[in-house]
Amino acid sequence: MSALSAVRNDPRRLELIGFALVAILIIIVLPLALDIFRLNLVGKYLTYAFVAIGLVLCWGHTGILSLGQGLFFGLGGYCMAAFLKLEASSVANTKIQSTPGIPDFMDWNQITALPFFWAPFKSLPFALIAVILVPTILAFIIGAALFKRRVGGVYFAIITQAMALVLTILIVGQQGYTGGINGITDLRTLLGWDIRTDGAKYILYFVCCVLLLGTMFVARFVLASKLGRILVATRDKEDRVRFSGYDVANYKIFVFCLASAMAGVGGAMFTLQVGFMSPSFVGIVPSIDMVIFCAVGGRNSIVGAVAGTLLVNWAKTMFSEAFPELWLFAMGGLFIAVVVAFPRGLAGVMTDQILPRLTSFKGFKGTGGSGAQPTPAPAE
Amino acid sequence: MSSEKPTGNLLVPTRRQLLAGAATLSATAMLPNLARADVPLTSAVNTTGLAVTDTEVTVGILHSVTGTMAISETGSVEAEKLAIDQINAQGGVLGRKIKFIQEDGASDWPTFAEKAKKLLVQDKCAAVMGCWTSASRKAVLPVFEQYNGMLYYPTFYEGLEQSKNVIYTGQEATQQILAGLNWVEKEKGAKTFYLLGSDYIWPRTSNKIARKHIENVLKLKVVGEEYFPLGSTQFNSVINKMKLVKPDVIYAIIVGGSNVAFYKQLKAAGIDLTKQTLMTISVTEDEILGIGGENIVGAYACMKYFQSLDNPNNKAFVPAFKKMWGEKTVIGDVTQAAYLGPWLWKLTAEKAGSFDIDKIAAASPGVEFKGAPEGYVRIHENHHLWSKTRVGRARLDGQYDVIYETAELMEPNPFPKGYQ
Amino acid sequence: MSSSTDFLLALEDVSVSFDGFKAVDGLNLYVDKGELRVIIGPNGAGKTTVLDLICGRTRVSGGSIKFKDQEITGWKEQEIVRRGIGRKFQTPTIYEDLTVFENLELSVPRGRDVVGALFWKRTDEVIARVREVAAMIYLQDQLERSAETLSHGQKQWLEIGMLLIQDPELLMLDEPVAGMSVSERIKTAELLNEIIKNRSVIVIEHDMKFVESIAHRVTVMHQGKVLAEGDMATVQNNPKVKEVYLGH
């Protein structure tokens, strides 16, 4: 056993080191280095990392690129927001409205009673379950419909993108039920606990960190299992996997659902930390941005995805503060550079250029820290 | 691409440098000021740790310079910088020069919230001039209330809001809508209205108010109401519908890029706005730049300010604006409202004798600005402005002829009874 | 004609057409248990298409395919595989990113559902089985090599190994010796003769020498039809076959 996996152990160990570094960075270094304002920003970025990790699973390793992850991020966020909004819209807080006790945006749209599908969100447990379940179910429907019919590659990407667009238009158009383009704003307390205070922000940040690390380990467990290798196999030689007797579609559906669930959790943490949710995270642009985070960090590496997310967002904030008019140039340039020059992102640079110089043993390969360039699934 | 760039754009940075230069110049010129006795002590005017020194006070400018909203918000940024420049040239506020920190909201609401927080928490801005869309205001409002900042918000908007920490320098819906409707009813003998809007809160709320006023107050008829996704460019279907029901008045609250498509398609469909009455509350001179005067000539707009307004304040304001930002620039309602922000804040600060947010908020009601390009404004207890409402008629050159203005100042009424 | 049950595989009147072009046209083909059948024929004769049809990669337009006396037309690939048909592609189709060991491990016919794969344990039994097959395909010393670094011939073997480890009753090999060195061809021939002991094999091959070295019965295909069938000698003397091969 140990003899057999001797070679593969190294990237595994490598990955664990990466995990440790990430943990130290986000749990110890950043909280000490940054004031609460900046830290809260980092917390916001970390919520995107949930999505990026999901993309590592379904894009990096399985070769199915979803341009609709914002959809699931948004759904998770909205489920959380629904609960918080209902709590914030107590009769006492909303007596100025013509119908007290319902969210303000409903009142503005002449809705006089809480819609039935809002009612369950009065319960926190329901909301928390919904945060994970709603994205997963939707992902399952999309995945089952598409993968069973062997829709892959580009077609999958474009269809998921269209789905994201549909949901955006729906949310904006049905503002009586969704808050429209303003989103669901002015969220205050979670079970009476004010989430806007600095103290709360600290706590939420650490909750987010813990969940993120948890997600990283889940992803790692999946990738390290035989299932992980089947995913890679599917990406490279889908036919051969089929002719080894596997039902490829089921694996794709599974990984897509998993990624979506992760995105949902990210969305919920986003809502809690930022204090509102709006359709601008459901649409196409944020969805693609998240893919970019993942690509920059390295589409095959969990650690890379987190690092990439932090890096890109940090750069984005810095740039847009320093030269507002120029940051799009920088972003665009970065994307192109990464895709063309470093298809495996930071992680690739790390394992290919830097580590071999640092360490004696060479040529890491394997499912964990890095992997060879993915050849995208054939468009059928 | 770069080869085809016309050179006009290169002026933008140049202008900015000029401005910076001007600011520093005036700053040095006024240095003697500081020696003057009547400059109150910092400790006196700033008890809450805002960014106020003996010579400077910092304010924030928070608009979208990138993204889809940059189209609309550019004008506001320019106006606010002009106002700050002029105030500094007059010696600043409470003897202190205004220094501004500009942040980009990037047309993205959370970014607005993020930057607002930065301006308040990190930069300790004594006031922030900013936001444009309702969405961005909704996003920053909790931030301003939590960290107790002061926001001067320039856009005409849907109302239904009132905050200690916000001064709304634009009109709320009823101010902008009611007078206009009364006018078309009286002047045009309008009986039937067709309401159009982009699909979000402001047009929907405004149309709701318009409908209530038309049906309950004027006892007239609304024959259609339609909404289109933001950025939609296909209006042929609704134009066909309107051709059939032939409303006396088309009441359009379409925003952004959709405007261009809408008015071009109207014209192409042979609907001549010099014959068919159309009233809008969303098309300022800024939008006409994109629409093209020839496509909208004859349409009526109902708001509180037009560039062509004939009064001494405006006669001074327009040239000053053009001098700073170039002859080509136009000034719309929101741009003017944005210009009011810094002035109102200055006046309030001097009335309160302090930069403290609470004192500013308390002192605001009753503050009047006689130098307003729109003529005269006064802050209401509800932190909105008393202002006149005017109706303009679009000209071929993209300007409006002001053909009506309310005799009295309209009272701001963000929570209009009977209209909700 | 209803099917006879003693055949392992029975194709009857099978046709398929792509945009009107009939790639396979009313084809009948019967394979016995323990038989090694070689299909030869000029390019475009429809050889590979036949394999695609049998393993469910392409849907038949008409006719019936029975395996172990059971209609398998319309089945999904993985179902057919699980039923006991293994298929090797023309170009070696293996997982370059994984090691030889992992390639074989993934082919072990267990833990094929999602949960099973997620909680898969690499038992000594599995390891033993992998070793055993690796030895058969001359790769016992290459287990930890990443598959992409193997030679072309070795890749062909690995793919065969991935089929063997599933222990199929019918094995279909599309040009197994293509691009192999002479020594590799000989080894491959030995391998095949080893393989057929307890299963049937269909081989598509161009290399006549190699065919002679292995073939029991030969089927010659031309333009989607069976042109001739029989042992090597009779087929080679068949005038129609001569015409097809030498005529143009």
Added chain:
Amino acid sequence: MFGYSLGELGSILVMQGFSGLILFSVYLLMALGLAIIFGQMGVINMAHGEFMILGAYMTYFCSHLFASYLPGLYAGYFFVAMIVAFIASGTAGLIVEWALIRRLYARPLDTLLATWGLSLIMQQAFRSGFGAREVGVELPPWMMGSLQVTDTIEVQINGLFVMGLTLLITAGVAVLMFKSRWGLQVRSVMANRTMAGAVGIDTRRVDRLTFGLGCGIAGIAGSAFTMIGSTGPTAGQLYIVDTFLVVVFGGAQSLLGTIASALTISQSQSTLEFFLTGSMAKVITLLIVIGILMLRPQGLFALKVRR
């Protein structure tokens, strides 16, 4: 809402059909360039919208040029503008292909990301180049207004113009693809790159020209859009998803399919728009398309081939 007389309903149908046809031409015009690039090369050009806007800005540019220097010829500036737009976008396309796309042929999904980056850059370039505000492109008078067919039915001149243009370009592309030697080369390269290379076709050159042509057509589309749409730095993003759906829905390789899908989508959209609000019409149309794509992934018209 249904209180119309029969006569009115009749003319509704006619005019709706007409606006449907306009929408159809618009979609087709948008999709053609993409159909060539995506269908023939498998490259996902997310910057397609920006190439269109580039064409639109060129038109804006020309209209000013003519207004100030050649007022006499103003009536005809639009034709010049379209040629300029074609050349500008086409050249930009060639440069992009050479600098970026050719490095990514092996990785279609990566072209998507790279061209997205490109679109961001182009947007900002437009913003710094032409200003953040939208620009109004003035049309020669003869293009405005509409023809009175009956007292209730009117058809819009610029609508007719767009249709004619679309017809022309579609025909042109068809001829180019299926009649010309170059089209043969393109198709053979797409069918079998190595083989085509072997028989002495300069595949690189073919790729570059194909991409250039696609972008050029996008440029023309953009210039035509100034008649009905708005021209701003970010306007391009509005079109990209619709455009891709049209192409995918039609079946990537098939020009006929693209036409058919453009027709289906536009008609259903404009019909729905008449009875529902714009937003819901959009949503339902998209859902229908997605639904059909789920049932028939290969799109409406796709060749069945041995994989």
